[in-house]
Amino acid sequence: MTITAQLVAQSASAPMRRLGALAELDAAAANALELAVASSVTDRARSELQIEGQPIISPLLVVEGWAARARILPDGRRQFISFLLPGDLIGMCYQEHPLAVATVVAITPVRTCRAPSAEVSPALRRAYAVSRALDEAYLLAEIVRLGRMTALERIGDVLLELLERLTLVGLVGNATFEMPLTQEMLSDVLGLTPVHVNRMLQQARREGWIEWRGKRVTIRNPVALASMVGRVPTRVQAP
Amino acid sequence: MTITAQLVAQSASAPMRRLGALAELDAAAANALELAVASSVTDRARSELQIEGQPIISPLLVVEGWAARARILPDGRRQFISFLLPGDLIGMCYQEHPLAVATVVAITPVRTCRAPSAEVSPALRRAYAVSRALDEAYLLAEIVRLGRMTALERIGDVLLELLERLTLVGLVGNATFEMPLTQEMLSDVLGLTPVHVNRMLQQARREGWIEWRGKRVTIRNPVALASMVGRVPTRVQAP
DNA sequence: CGCGGCCTTGAACCCCATCAAAGCTGGTGG
DNA sequence: CCACCAGCTTTGATGGGGTTCAAGGCCGCG
Numbered sequence: 001m002t003i004t005a006q007l008v009a010q011s012a013s014a015p016m017r018r019l020g021a022l023a024e025l026d027a028a029a030a031n032a033l034e035l036a037v038a039s040s041v042t043d044r045a046r047s048e049l050q051i052e053g054q055p056i057i058s059p060l061l062v063v064e065g066w067a068a069r070a071r072i073l074p075d076g077r078r079q080f081i082s083f084l085l086p087g088d089l090i091g092m093c094y095q096e097h098p099l100a101v102a103t104v105v106a107i108t109p110v111r112t113c114r115a116p117s118a119e120v121s122p123a124l125r126r127a128y129a130v131s132r133a134l135d136e137a138y139l140l141a142e143i144v145r146l147g148r149m150t151a152l153e154r155i156g157d158v159l160l161e162l163l164e165r166l167t168l169v170g171l172v173g174n175a176t177f178e179m180p181l182t183q184e185m186l187s188d189v190l191g192l193t194p195v196h197v198n199r200m201l202q203q204a205r206r207e208g209w210i211e212w213r214g215k216r217v218t219i220r221n222p223v224a225l226a227s228m229v230g231r232v233p234t235r236v237q238a239p
Numbered sequence: 240m241t242i243t244a245q246l247v248a249q250s251a252s253a254p255m256r257r258l259g260a261l262a263e264l265d266a267a268a269a270n271a272l273e274l275a276v277a278s279s280v281t282d283r284a285r286s287e288l289q290i291e292g293q294p295i296i297s298p299l300l301v302v303e304g305w306a307a308r309a310r311i312l313p314d315g316r317r318q319f320i321s322f323l324l325p326g327d328l329i330g331m332c333y334q335e336h337p338l339a340v341a342t343v344v345a346i347t348p349v350r351t352c353r354a355p356s357a358e359v360s361p362a363l364r365r366a367y368a369v370s371r372a373l374d375e376a377y378l379l380a381e382i383v384r385l386g387r388m389t390a391l392e393r394i395g396d397v398l399l400e401l402l403e404r405l406t407l408v409g410l411v412g413n414a415t416f417e418m419p420l421t422q423e424m425l426s427d428v429l430g431l432t433p434v435h436v437n438r439m440l441q442q443a444r445r446e447g448w449i450e451w452r453g454k455r456v457t458i459r460n461p462v463a464l465a466s467m468v469g470r471v472p473t474r475v476q477a478p
Numbered sequence: 479c480g481c482g483g484c485c486t487t488g489a490a491c492c493c494c495a496t497c498a499a500a501g502c503t504g505g506t507g508g
Numbered sequence: 509c510c511a512c513c514a515g516c517t518t519t520g521a522t523g524g525g526g527t528t529c530a531a532g533g534c535c536g537c538g
Contacts, residue, residue, distance in 0.1 A: 053474070055477055069379075071379065071382075071383050073383070073387060073388075073469045074469040075469065077387040078387070079382060079383045079386040079387045081379050081382050081383075093368070093372055093475075094364075094368035094371065094372075095365065095368040095369045095371075095372050095475065095476050096365065096476060097476045097477040097478075098372065098475065098476055098477075099474055099475055099476055099477055101372075101375065101376045101379055101475060102379055125333075126334065126335070129332070129333035129334040130334045132333070132334075133332055133333075133334050133337065133340075136340065136375070136378070137340045139375070139378045139379070139382065140308075140310065140320050140340055140341055140378070142382055143310075143318060143320050143378065143381055143382060143385060144310050144312070144318045144320075146382060146385035146386045146430060147318040147385045147428075147429075147430030148312060148316040148317070148318045148430060149312075150493080151493080151494070182515085182516065182517090183516075183517070184516080189386075190386075191385060191386030191387060192494075192495090193494075193495055193496080194516095194517090195494090195495075195496080195497095195518090195519090196493085196494055196495070198517065198518060198519090199494095199518090199519090201517095202518085230312045230313040230314070234340075235292070235338055236332075236334065236337065236338055236340060237334050237335060237336045237337055237338055238294055238336040238337075238338055239336075389525080390525075390526070421483085421484065421485090422484075422485070423484080431526075431527090432526070432527055432528080433484095433485090434486090434487090434526090434527075434528080434529095435525085435526055435527070437485065437486065437487090438486090438487090438526095441486085
């Protein structure tokens with residue numbers, strides 16, 4: 001990679017970086033993305049970008065910040081379905097009159113824009129398709145975590161997933177990344193209580209798996225941790 | 240519905256019934272489906288229709304029988320991701336060179352056929368889109384089950400989901416349906432041990448929620464059970 | 479009649495939940 | 509610059525939901 005290309009990559013928006021990593025984008029796709037990102041809006045943390053059961057007006061792209069897809073049971077129990085990171089698509093459906101199947105809440109202030117139509121370019125359509133396949137793969141991973149992993153394994157696995165996904169958008173350096181989640185939010189995605197997450201995190205730190213100070217997380221030895229929790233890199237298409 | 244239309248509906252294949260319920264099919268779609276179903280093949284129970292990490296040759300339609308998507312951890316722990324029922328799609332992706340993200344195992348002898356291309360008709364494409372959206376909604380439901388429900392609630396919820404899905408294909412009469420699952424398979428989808436599933440099933444029977452004799456399951460009062468486990472009908476598009 | 483697969487039962491244990499309270503930290507205003 | 513406060517993290521004690529291990533019972537089938 002040339003120095004100028006690097007600079008471009010650094011300055012490009014997260015959606016551009018992510019979708020560009022998923023499929024080779026042509027000029028039409030790049031232009032459409034740049035245009036879309038230019039008119040992005042910011043929502044406050046805790047605001048709801050989509051509400052379960054409500055119609056989806058337009059699919060969105062996360063430009064900056066974190067969000068989560070959540071479901072709430074009638075008695076108040078809350079489960080996070082997945083995290084939405086910069087570059088991720090929200091509510092991209094192909095059926096008519098789509099309804100949101102989960103509520104999307106902003107974890108940090110979140111900047112989003114409307115996702116350009118797939119019609120814009122075959123390259124963009126391909127990128128969307130891969131993105132969608134990845135989304136589904138991560139849902140499966142979440143199911144396995146919740147169904148068959150211990151608390152400690154869940155924590156290691158979800159952190160490795162975040163590392164993997166943030167790497168794709170270029171937000172990781174030295175196995176270290178910004179982590180805006182509270183322990184309570186982690187517990188909501190891991191199907192645990194905040195108290196137990198706290199204790200297991202302490203153990204993970206004590207045993208030297210991870211470092212977590214302030215809002216920065218470092219995974220000490222990603223390869224070793226991956227083999228410990230039985231994790232393999234997520235792949236949805238043959239090279 | 241006229242009597243002849245009913246007869247047609249009864250004699251139609253499961254994919255035709257299900258996809259026809261998801262979107263109004265035109266003649267092109269119906270013909271393509273009929274043609275595809277005509278050349279279906281049967282796999283023995285326990286055989287693997289797809290293997291995690293392997294390329295997907297062609298998307299399939301389940302014509303008859305049950306299968307499951309599964310993931311196995313290195314140490315042998317197994318988690319079922321979802322059940323595949325008659326009329327369901329398997330491995331329908333839009334990216335190039337797709338890889339299977341889970342293993343598909345036959346629970347009963349399973350008859351499948353290649354899924355006709357979406358190019359065949361806009362109606363078929365619409366049906367596929369709705370089917371896909373439903374699949375995702377059921378994945379979310381599974382995540383909530385595993386993350387935030389008690390064992391008893393998980394059992395009630397998954398049985399209601401099966402009732403809902405089988406109703407769509409016309410395989411339910413009087414809240415009763417054929418249930419080829421062993422308790423071990425149920426435990427694999429519910430993230431529990433077979434022993435505990437057994438005990439909770441006994442409780443569910445004792446308290447009169449369900450009846451389960453041989454391979455037939457009856458849900459005594461679906462509406463009451465739904466409100467008890469906090470379940471709402473799955474909807475992915477506005478009317 | 480025997481056998482394999484599935485269901486059932488018992489006892490002991492442990493992981494994680496629950497409830498409650500105390501420490502910490504970063505941001506805000508005086 | 510300090511005091512204050514809200515939100516987050518940490519800690520302790522206790523209890524329960526689910527697991528584990530092991531054995532026994534049932535049933536359909538060859």
